[in-house]
Amino acid sequence: MVRTNLDPVPNQLDDHDTSSVMIDSTPxxxxxxxxxxxxxxxxxxxxxxxxxxxxxxxxxxxxxxIAGIMDPVYGVPGSSYSQxxxxxxxxxxxxxxxxxxxxxxxxxxxxxFDKAASKNVTALLGKTAYLNCRVKxxxxxxxxxxxxxxxxxxxxxxxxxxxxxxxxxxxxRAIHQAQTDDWTLQIKYPQHRDSxxxxxxxxxxxxxxxxxxxxxxxxxxEIVGGPDLYINRGSTINLTCIVWYSPEPPAYIFWNHNxxxxxxxxxxxxxSVVTDKGDSTRIFLLVQQAxxxxxxxxxxxxxxxxxxxxxxxxLNGEYPAAMQHGGQAKQPRLYSLLLCLCLLxx
Numbered sequence: 001m002v003r004t005n006l007d008p009v010p011n012q013l014d015d016h017d018t019s020s021v022m023i024d025s026t027p028x029x030x031x032x033x034x035x036x037x038x039x040x041x042x043x044x045x046x047x048x049x050x051x052x053x054x055x056x057x058x059x060x061x062x063x064x065x066i067a068g069i070m071d072p073v074y075g076v077p078g079s080s081y082s083q084x085x086x087x088x089x090x091x092x093x094x095x096x097x098x099x100x101x102x103x104x105x106x107x108x109x110x111x112x113f114d115k116a117a118s119k120n121v122t123a124l125l126g127k128t129a130y131l132n133c134r135v136k137x138x139x140x141x142x143x144x145x146x147x148x149x150x151x152x153x154x155x156x157x158x159x160x161x162x163x164x165x166x167x168x169x170x171x172x173r174a175i176h177q178a179q180t181d182d183w184t185l186q187i188k189y190p191q192h193r194d195s196x197x198x199x200x201x202x203x204x205x206x207x208x209x210x211x212x213x214x215x216x217x218x219x220x221x222e223i224v225g226g227p228d229l230y231i232n233r234g235s236t237i238n239l240t241c242i243v244w245y246s247p248e249p250p251a252y253i254f255w256n257h258n259x260x261x262x263x264x265x266x267x268x269x270x271x272s273v274v275t276d277k278g279d280s281t282r283i284f285l286l287v288q289q290a291x292x293x294x295x296x297x298x299x300x301x302x303x304x305x306x307x308x309x310x311x312x313x314x315l316n317g318e319y320p321a322a323m324q325h326g327g328q329a330k331q332p333r334l335y336s337l338l339l340c341l342c343l344l345x346x
Contacts, residue, residue: 111138111146111202113210114181122247123190124304125218130175131185133200133210138181146203148183150174153197153211160185190216219246219305223298226310231294233316237287241300241308242280249277250302255285258296290314 114134123129131150138146150159150172158166160174175184187194195216202208224240231237243250255262255273262285264271270288275281281302287294292314299309 110204111135111208113200113208117210119211120213120215122215122217123187124247125191125216126189129187129190129194129214129216131187131198131200131212131214133183133185133212134181135183135200135202136181138202148176149201149203150183150185151199151201153199159198187214190214192216192218217245217247219250219302220244221300221302221305221308223300223308223310226308228311228313230313230315231290233290233292233314235290237285237290237294237312237314239285239298239300239310239312241283241285241302243283243302243305244280246281246304248304249275249281250304252303253281253283254301255283256297256299256301257294259299 112135114136117132117134121129121131133148133150135148138148147162149161151157152159159172160166163174163176165173171188171190173186173188175186176182183200185198185200195214198212198214200210200212220243222242222244224242229237229239239255241253241255243253253273253275262271264273270286272286274284274286276284283300283302285298285300295312295314297309298312299307301307
């Protein structure tokens with residue numbers, strides 16, 4: 001019986017079993033990987049990781065506890081099994097049984113998708129989108145290299161295979177960093193038509209699939225109570241601008257009054273902005289002690305959406321019922337017209 005000339009087994013081996021690790025001539029289906037051994041019949045047991053010798057099988061006389069194969073890149077252990085063997089070379093049954101056990105373990109050591117990966121991606125119109133597919137144990141299934149592909153479902157169009165792009169649409173690109181589990185589909189300048197299901201495939205038999213739904217949205221802007229607001233003189237103008245359907249808050253937001261950017265530190269004073277960021281972004285413009293010169297068009301300009309405007313009318317208290325109610329904006333005008341008509345008829 002021969003010990004390998006690899007790194008010595010850690011000292012804890014002697015605490016559980018005094019016999020040495022042996023090498024037999026069974027072909028090793030996992031060359032250049034790591035064998036994970038467990039010594040002892042009860043938990044906790046010591047574990048030793050040693051490099052496997054190509055074309056050989058790591059084993060142990062007596063009862064061998066082989067927990068699986070450790071991938072040197074990903075380091076994910078496989079399922080465990082045990083094999084009882086007699087003396088080496090006494091029978092071909094031992095080698096055959098060991099080979100079958102290894103084959104069974106290999107079948108359980110195949111690739112799998114990381115369930116924590118997102119299945120829904122919301123992208124901003126025109127801003128680069130990234131669809132990620134995380135595949136574990138990709139190199140552990142067979143000796144044949146496995147490929148990860150991206151397929152667009154709406155037209156069953158093959159987009160990428162491995163790190164290569166198979167579409168003439170240059171907006172699509174495959175991204176993969178060595179020594180990682182992530183296979184990413186990059187989509188530049190996404191449009192509404194790019195929304196839908198994308199399939200990440202692994203070339204197993206049958207193939208494995210992970211589906212990602214892409215939703216391309218265009219943020220919209222709303223000012224609550226528009227298009228006209230009537231404010232009583234001396235009260236506070238409170239304008240609420242909401243940015244909807246934005247995956248991320250605007251980088252900046254400007255308020256304009258009659259096409260001029262509002263200066264919050266102007267001598268007028270009493271002007272402030274409050275921003276509330278959440279699923280939607282709300283921007284509150286507060287103008288205290290409103291006066292007639294504060295009347296005019298107010299525009300909300302978010303960095304990632306179209307601007308929106310509202311007309312503010314500062315009154316002297318003639319129509320308090322219409323204040324801050326856009327739906328009643330036409331009531332003062334209608335009232336004035338009726339009053340003029342009555343005077344003419346009189």
